[in-house]
Amino acid sequence: MSTAQQPALTGAEKPWHARYPFLGTGPVGVTEYLSEKAFDEEKDGIFGRYWLLVGHTSQLPDKGDYFEARIDALSASLIVLRDRSGEVRALRNACRHRGSKVISGAGNARFLSCPFHGWTYGLDGSLKGIPDNEQFHDLDPACHGLRTVHCETWNGFVFVNLAGQPDRSLLEQLGGFAEEYARYPFESMVCGGRWSATLDVNWRVFQDQFQEGYHVAVVHTGTFPEVFNGRLNPNSRPSDFTVHGLNRRISFAANPEYVPTPVERLAGQLGSTFGAGARTEGSNPAGIENWAFDVNGVFPNTLLDPANGFFFGHQFWPLSPGRTRWEGFLYVTPAAKPSELISQEQTYILIRDAWREDMELAETIHRSIASGAVGEFHFSDPEIACRHSHYAVNEALGRNG
Ligand code: FES
Numbered sequence: 001m002s003t004a005q006q007p008a009l010t011g012a013e014k015p016w017h018a019r020y021p022f023l024g025t026g027p028v029g030v031t032e033y034l035s036e037k038a039f040d041e042e043k044d045g046i047f048g049r050y051w052l053l054v055g056h057t058s059q060l061p062d063k064g065d066y067f068e069a070r071i072d073a074l075s076a077s078l079i080v081l082r083d084r085s086g087e088v089r090a091l092r093n094a095c096r097h098r099g100s101k102v103i104s105g106a107g108n109a110r111f112l113s114c115p116f117h118g119w120t121y122g123l124d125g126s127l128k129g130i131p132d133n134e135q136f137h138d139l140d141p142a143c144h145g146l147r148t149v150h151c152e153t154w155n156g157f158v159f160v161n162l163a164g165q166p167d168r169s170l171l172e173q174l175g176g177f178a179e180e181y182a183r184y185p186f187e188s189m190v191c192g193g194r195w196s197a198t199l200d201v202n203w204r205v206f207q208d209q210f211q212e213g214y215h216v217a218v219v220h221t222g223t224f225p226e227v228f229n230g231r232l233n234p235n236s237r238p239s240d241f242t243v244h245g246l247n248r249r250i251s252f253a254a255n256p257e258y259v260p261t262p263v264e265r266l267a268g269q270l271g272s273t274f275g276a277g278a279r280t281e282g283s284n285p286a287g288i289e290n291w292a293f294d295v296n297g298v299f300p301n302t303l304l305d306p307a308n309g310f311f312f313g314h315q316f317w318p319l320s321p322g323r324t325r326w327e328g329f330l331y332v333t334p335a336a337k338p339s340e341l342i343s344q345e346q347t348y349i350l351i352r353d354a355w356r357e358d359m360e361l362a363e364t365i366h367r368s369i370a371s372g373a374v375g376e377f378h379f380s381d382p383e384i385a386c387r388h389s390h391y392a393v394n395e396a397l398g399r400n401g
């Protein structure tokens with residue numbers, strides 16, 4: 001990628017806690033990750049109140065396109081669609097007759113037709129047709145459309161809010177993240193890969209695995225050997241960390257002394273992959289030397305990781321205190337020439353394999369806390385994003401005092 005310069009580490013010992021003393025330095029107890037009571041609070045106080053990222057506008061290129069979004073913690077299924085006027089909107093995916101799900105998966109439709117008895121709805125949710133209509137008793141179709149859900153978009157991402165009246169706007173919730181990444185082309189990137197899995201691990205514990213670099217030199221020797229860590233930065237310390245209210249950004253540099261394999265060198269010459277590629281507009285808001293990517297913790301359950309030429313990320317959808325539906329994704333700049341597809345494939349394979357390496361550890365961690373063998377986590381200074389992640393949940397629930 002670049003000349004051999006010292007990555008833009010601060011040089012200071014334990015700099016991040018000095019900057020954010022309210023995040024504390026003590027051990028973090030694990031009881032909240034096991035508790036049904038704590039989980040109930042999170043369901044109502046977080047998933048029922050905050051804006052949640054549910055998709056990307058590229059999933060809805062045409063009028064009538066729709067996809068199903070699930071908010072498992074609340075047993076909620078939603079229809080996210082692009083209506084006849086081109087607006088993205090969200091409806092409850094629950095028929096007002098007897099509650100059947102109306103759509104599954106994704107598709108395109110002029111009307112939404114329930115698969116149970118055929119009630120039909122417009123793309124605005126209004127009830128348009130009832131088979132054998134005259135046999136119902138005092139049913140006013142005007143009052144029995146699919147219920148609407150608050151829905152807003154920002155820079156290509158679709159968010160919903162299940163509260164009757166949201167406490168804050170989407171932009172207020174995104175705060176400094178939206179300011180820092182306003183010019184990054186999230187919206188024009190296209191899906192380069194999607195993965196999902198359901199694991200026996202708490203959603204907050206699993207999320208922690210993807211927001212620190214401390215594990216990289218140990219876990220990712222197969223995928224990223226010295227791509228980020230090396231002589232200059234043996235333990236992949238972050239180059240920057242910033243809190244934006246309930247959101248956060250942690251930034252990582254590439255190792256300038258890394259010698260790529262022949263395949264990696266070729267991929268880097270043809271397009272963008274880890275540690276190689278032309279700068280993407282609006283990237284690297286912290287101005288990090290040898291910048292590789294940022295991890296943005298987008299409250300409450302999303303990590304968005306922009307790099308040059310692509311971004312990747314995760315969503316953690318809790319099913320119970322000890323079970324999580326995980327979704328991972330990669331988005332890429334549309335290839336301008338066929339050779340760029342080689343770089344994109346290289347990135348896809350690396351991410352896929354690295355996440356396999358992470359995933360093998362997740363359930364062992366949860367078993368250790370569930371069994372009582374481990375009662376607390378010890379976060380070092382470079383793991384401060386994990387500490388903030390738990391702080392943010394507790395802050396949203398008024399638990400921080
Ligand atoms: S439940 Fe939808 S038409 Fe009966």
Ligand SMILES: [Fe+2]
Pocket residue numbers: 209210215216219220354358
């Ligand atoms: Fe990892």
